[in-house]
Amino acid sequence: MTNMTTKDFGHIVATMSGMFTTPGFYMICAIRVEAEQYIFIFLMNCFIRPAVCCTGLVSNLISLAILKRSGLHKPSNILLLGLVVADSLYLLSGLNYAAIINMFGPDKLNPYICVYQYDYALDYFLLISDLVITFIGSWGFLASTVIPILITLERLLALFRPMTFKNSVTTKRTTIAVTCSFLIWLPWMLGWNSFYVILSVKITQTVTFMNLWIPDSKITYILSILRLYVINNIVSFLTIAFITLGCCIIWIKMILVLRLKRKLASSRNKQYWSPRTTRTLVLTCVVFAVTHGASSVGGIMSTRFSGMPFYFLNEARHLIYPLNASSSLFVYILSNKKLYTNFRAILRCST
Incomplete structure (x- = not known):
């Protein structure tokens, strides 16, 4: 933990003190927004996104039950299971109460400064909560970008070999691959988080300002560049391009194989892959590619706007990820009759 001096923090306060809240304007941390913008951001962060994440977590629990009922000995189900787990970890970040309190918390001494502004114990609890929840959510998000690649490769092998x-x-190899999709991101996540330091300063007898900072250094600068230009491109455009191309190849190959089978009209020809399973896996990847592609494009487009259009695009693109992470149950119901039957059986058991 690093303690800021009152003089150092006073300089920050003095620098930002010109952005006081005025009639019709509000402060969200260091961002000055109009009343309607504040209401929109408040509703999205405090109600809509948490509601979507809660709904997604419930639907993902049902998805886990469906997959268990279908059989976890199947490689395809293990891949879907890993994706549901990764999505669920990400959805937890939408319930980050500490981040919401940081942005919209009551009784702030200086609302234009983005730090926790309560007593020392509460500040520390909120800070650690924010760090842990963000870590879990980011880890799940990164893992969820790898598993669709594994799904695409699995279906390509099923169709072409x-x-x-x-x-x-095999089940064992698939389990190892899914486990590795989580483990490969741990060094990056732990390495990045190891540079955080806690900065705090006691303002009054009852109020302490506290937040996390990454100090400026050569290594943190290099890691920031790596995160911005390498990691972000790997988990967005490169992943989307690979999955999109793979899904197109899979779909074309499946159509050609099924058409050839109908022409032969021979029941003796054994089929080593299931069109139903392929449809479920491909639709899962398509939903991933479409939602992540839309979010990436939205991020680029939002920089061209200001005011309400900017905030709308920015909040919308951040809502797309929870929607994608909540989509597994709907994909199973729409694309796979067997999984839909399992879903109905679960509903009958619950009632």
Whole structure:
């Protein structure tokens, strides 16, 4: 923990003191917004996004039950299970009460400064809560970008190497691959978070200002560049491009194979892959590619606007991710009759 001096923090306060709240304007941390913009951002962050995340977590629990009922010995179900777990971890970040309090918390001494502004113990609890929840959510998000790639590769092997598919894509290997999709991001996540320091200063007898900072250094600068230009492109445009291309190839190949099978009209020809499973896996990847693509484009487009259009695009693109993370149950119901039957059986058992 690093303690700021009152003089240092006083300089920050003096620098930002010209942005006081005036009639018709409000402060969200260091951002000065109009009344309607404040209401919109408040509703999105405090009600709509948490509601979507809560709904998504419930639907993902049902998805886990469906997959368990269908059988976790199947490689395809293990892949879907890993994606649901990763999505659920990400959805927890939408319930980050500490971040909401930081932005909209009551009784702030200086609302234009984005720090926790309560007593020391409460500040520390909120700070650690924010750090842990953000870590879990970011870890789940990064893992959820790898598993659709594994799903795409699995279906490509099923369609183009059907004779050797069952021997090469086993339950054990799939489980290891899904586990690795989580583990490969741990060094990055732990490394990045290791640079955080807690800065605090006691303003009054009852109020302490506290927040996390990453100090400026050569290594943190390099990591910031790596995060901005390498990690962000890997988990967005490169992943989307690979999945989109893979899904197109899978869909074309599946149509050609099914058409050839109908022409042969032979029941003796054994099919080593399931069109139903392929449809579910491909639709899962398509939803991922469309939502993440829309969010990436929205991020680029939002920089061209200001005022309400900017805040609308920015909040909308951040809502797309929870919607994608909540989509598994709907994909199962719409694309797979067997999974839909399992869903109905679960509903009957619950009633």
